[in-house]
Amino acid sequence: MSKNLNISILMDFYGQLLTDKQYDAMDLYYNQDLSLAEIAEDSGISRQGVHDAIKRGEKQLEELEEKLGLAARFAAVSRQVERIKTLVEEIEEENTSPKLQDKIAELKRLSDEFENVI
Amino acid sequence: MSKNLNISILMDFYGQLLTDKQYDAMDLYYNQDLSLAEIAEDSGISRQGVHDAIKRGEKQLEELEEKLGLAARFAAVSRQVERIKTLVEEIEEENTSPKLQDKIAELKRLSDEFENVI
Missing domain, CATH: 1.10.10.10 (Winged helix-like DNA-binding domain superfamily/Winged helix DNA-binding domain)
Known part of the structure; x- marks a missing residue:
């Protein structure tokens, strides 16, 4: 087997x-x-x-x-979340504006939190 | 009924x-x-x-x-996506760096795309 x-x-x-x-x-x-x-x-x-x-x-x-098909639906969500996380990290690294810094950090926190939700 | x-x-x-x-x-x-x-x-x-x-x-x-509990799991994902979308819109509005503009637009596209995935 x-x-x-x-x-x-x-x-x-x-x-x-x-x-x-x-x-x-x-x-x-x-x-x-x-x-x-x-x-x-x-x-x-x-x-x-x-x-x-x-x-x-x-x-x-x-x-x-x-x-x-719910496992497939969740897998598609996971892939999308991974793409978002990568992009948020790049934006965080490249950002030089102090004004945006807090919001980008919050966005990073939210996208990391997906792991607890999915 | x-x-x-x-x-x-x-x-x-x-x-x-x-x-x-x-x-x-x-x-x-x-x-x-x-x-x-x-x-x-x-x-x-x-x-x-x-x-x-x-x-x-x-x-x-x-x-x-x-x-x-899969409907509840998806509902939690949806709420998280809504929070992310709001934040991305705010970041897009406040961003003044041309360097970040493309990546933020891509992030907006990805977070909007969730609707097709969820």
């Missing part, structure tokens, strides 16, 4: 719609990097059972993203 | 998880502003049936937002 790194991102968006069993197995596998055998041992489910729960969960997450 | 205006927003986020019947009835009611009686007549379902489909849909959308 090859790990799909996007799954971690999709779990962040839609994980609460999975069953507890699916979520726990996927969290151990994708976020805590445990092996299928380790998860099976910890949870008292067979290795095959863990494998199936993860596969079903992956499919569900992918179907949710296909329908709703 | 009183209209909950947040429902339109939640439909934009999670509407694709509703059944077609629910989605269509809610779309006519919330987005096209038809009455329950009009929707009943158009769809050949009883007024009570339309009412129930809408109520079930509303409950489902609210449960999805309670679990996932």
